[in-house]
Amino acid sequence: MTTLIAQLSGEHPALAYSELQSILHILGVTSTIERPHSRLALFNANMDEGAQLVSRAAYVKMVAECVLSAPLSDVCAKGDPRWSDLLARAESFAVRAVRMGDAPISSMMAERLVGALIKRAYPHLRVNLSSPSLWVVAFITRDQVYAGPIVSRLDAKGFEERRPGRRPFRHPSAMMPRLARCMVNLARVRPGGWIIDPFAGTGSIPIEAALLGYNLVAIELKSWIARGCLRNLKHFGLENSTQVICGDATRPPLRGRVDAAVTDPPYGRSTQLGGRELHELYLETFEALVNLLPKGGRVVTALPKERFAPEILSYVGLKIIETHPIRVHSGLTRIVCVGAT
Ligand SMILES: C[S@@+](CC[C@H](N)C(=O)[O-])C[C@H]1O[C@@H](n2cnc3c(N)ncnc32)[C@H](O)[C@@H]1O
Secondary structure, eight states, X not given: OEEEEEEEOSSSHHHHHHHHHHHHHHHTOOOOOEEEETTEEEEEEOHHHHHXXXXXXXXXXXXXXXXXXXXXXXXXXXXXXXXXXXXXXXXXXXXXEEEOSSOSSOHHHHHHHHHHHHHHHOTTOEEOSSSOSEEEEEEEOSSEEEEEEEEEEOOHHHHHHTSGGGSSSOOTTOOOHHHHHHHHHHTOOOTTOEEEETTOTTOHHHHHHHHTTOEEEEEESSHHHHHHHHHHHXXXXXXXXXXXXXXXXTSOOOSSOOSEEEEOOOXXXXXXXXXXXXXXXXXXXXXXXXXXXXXXXXXXXXXXXXTXXXXXXXXXXXXXXXXXXXXXXXXXXXXXXXXXO
8 A cells, every 4th residue: 555646637626536535445445644735635545546547537646655744844954765666667758747826946946856765765766757667756845745656647638529519519508527537526426326417418428537437327308419429429439328219308218326416417408398487397307317326326417507506415415525617608607516315
């Protein structure tokens, strides 16, 4: 077991922290988590679990082994990196510093200080700034330094390739893949479990969930959008893990149970669907979902902030676990809500 440090996205630090907690839960990591800064989390896990955390996450940018955790004043004076397998096996290294907020020293200064300490503790290592065999990261807060070899970094390119505009079937209401991925993680479903998205649209949530190895039921009212959803899933080779059903979210045509629901319901101001008002559609759908879930099963949903309070989940008997307001663009704020049966 190693002490690992995760860098959380500055875009939504609170959501990122919840995502990290959820993924560690899914991976069965029971360590306590310290949060020395809004964008840093320290926990104990093995390297493989650290790498899996990053490969699943949307808002966890990087995980590193934390071999040095010391007050900035101590690092300037002496410092004492712990022994690390990764450093002991490496031939060369380079340090990249990340300043968090109002850190009092420059990145260049931090890189030099931490580089000198590592070199003293591991004299066999060469410094190679252009192509080191190992990258070390140093997070510098106002008064503390956390540093160690990088275990894994987020693959931002993958999310970029799945942006709504780059899929064969497009619709303006599509959700960005990183938010969809994060919402799937917040559902805390064990690998291989079943997730339902009753308002599937172009398939943003089913795509991210299928990539994480889940089985999906994707329901969409409009047949042309349901066909588009299937087309998008096929584009990424994910059609086998998802049943796309053209149907009504309030009457999911399922016999068995699913482990969780993750969804992004319609939110337009004037939306009236099938003769129902929007709030009726929400209540009827959440009620139907509650009947499909086991005890403790989660509903993760985005709600339009100006129209619905998270309490709408409690009207159908769900316990509200957490809520996160997300600014989608200047005119639109959504609340990501997590409820459980
Ligand atoms: C906000 S969009 C979902 C966007 C989706 N997350 C994506 O990334 O493409 C809501 C979707 O719910 C669908 N919808 C509306 N009423 C529905 C109902 N009663 N049952 C199932 N789907 C419905 C709409 O056609 C729309 O595609």
